[in-house]
Amino acid sequence: MRTQSILKYFISLGIMLLAAQGFGQVANDTITPATQVAVPAAKSDRYGIRLGVDLNKIAKGFYTDDYRGLEIVGDYRLSKKLYAAAEIGNEDYTIDDRQVNFTATGSYLKVGFDYNAYENWLDMENMIYVGFRYSIASFSQTLNSYKIYDDRLIIDGVRYLDEVTVVSGREYTSLNAHWAEVVGGIKAEVFDNLYLGFSIRLNLLFADKKPDNFDNLYIPGYNRTYAGSFGAGFNYTVSYFIPLYKKTAKPAEADTP
Structure with missing residues (x-):
């Protein structure tokens, strides 16, 4: 038991x-x-200035006769999505058309903003953006020569229409123009702080001072004026980002990992 x-x-x-x-x-x-419990670290965004040049205008000087141009581009980050943006440039372009040969020379300034619609991951800072520019140009035009038709040529009693080139050399100064641009483009970081970009611009010309007995056939920064008040343009850019400070993103602003 x-x-x-x-x-x-x-x-x-x-x-x-x-x-x-x-x-x-x-x-x-x-x-x-x-x-x-793992607590993710707070994400910080870099703020600074991005400066560069338009490669299209530089290259155009090599493959287009009688053209010289330079455009400097820049933007400054204001918030997570919004950037202040500007372009400043100078062009000297001699155009030989069928009826007229002229030279347009002058400078221009474009100021506005870009809105980045691209959602970056982690530390990426690429852009797919839309924007707006207010633009102004100050320039001069020189009428080098133009062609007229003379019907005074008579051979064997037959009247012929003869084309005559008239050399002018008349210069029109103190010209200006104002227009607006709607911009769409991309900027991609290819190396640390180095960006390549491309943008398309739709222009609306709303004021320009025209010379007497002539017209503004080419406006620096705006392009040709064949379509009246509407125009278009584009640029290819290479730019470098200069970081100035960092700002911690709010939880609602953090990028999706």
């Missing part, structure tokens, strides 16, 4: 130990210490 009592005691003790071990395992599975 004593042996059976001792055996029952050990069996009861073993059952109690197994039950206690199972309860402890359940507690460990359902309660996670606060120190084991």
Whole structure:
């Protein structure tokens, strides 16, 4: 009898130990210490100035006769999505059309903003953007020569229409123009802080000072004026970003990882 009592005691003790071990395992599975929860680090965005040049105007000087042009582009980050933007440039272009040969020379300034619609991941700073520019140009035009038709040529009693080139050289100065641009483009980081970009511009000319007995056939920064008040243009840019400071993004502004 004593042996059976001792055996029952050990069996009861073993059952109690197994039950206690199972309860402890359940507690460990359902309660996670606060120190084991991973807290993501706050993301910070870089703010600064991006400066560059228009490669299209530089290249055009090599493959187009009588053209010289330079455009400097820049933007400054105002917020997570909004950038102040500007372009300043100069052009000297001699155009030889069928009826007229003229030279347009002058400078222009464009100021406005870009809105970045692209959602960057992690530390990326690429842009797919839309924007607006208010633009002004100050320039001069020189009428080098023009062609007229003279019907005074008579050979063997037959009147012929003769084309005559008239050399002018008349210069029209103190001209100006104002227009607006709607911009769409991209900027992609190819190396650390180095960006390549491309943009398309739709222009609306709403004021220009025209010379007497002539017209503004080409406006620096605006392009040709064949389509009246509407025009178009584009540029290819290479630019470098100069970081000035960092700003911690708010939780609602954090990029999706």
